[in-house]
Amino acid sequence: MTHKVPDTKQNALNCLCPVCPVYNECLKSKEELLFCSRGSTKCEFEKWGCKCVRCPVAMEYNLVGLFYCEKGAETK
Known part of the structure; x- marks a missing residue:
């Protein structure tokens, strides 16, 4: 079962977005993260090297899939 990820400071700190190969200059300049x-x-962005499946946030909330930055938030 998947769960919606709370948009909290702690989840933002645990988010792997800043070390993901997909996280480019545009995303950095807007300080965008925690797409899930x-x-x-x-x-x-270029779709390569996504780290969603290894992200502590994704694992904690049992998220499935990749590229939340493209497909949008996990809402189940």
Whole structure:
């Protein structure tokens, strides 16, 4: 069972977005992270090396899938 991720400071600290290969200059400049909770971005990015499956937040909330930055927040 998957769970919606609370948009909290602690989850933001545990988020792997800043060390993900997908996390480019556009995402950095907007300080966008925790896509599994906050939803998608308007930044363009290359889909490669996604670390969602190894993210402590994704593991804690039993999230499935990849590229939350593209597909939007986990809502189940």
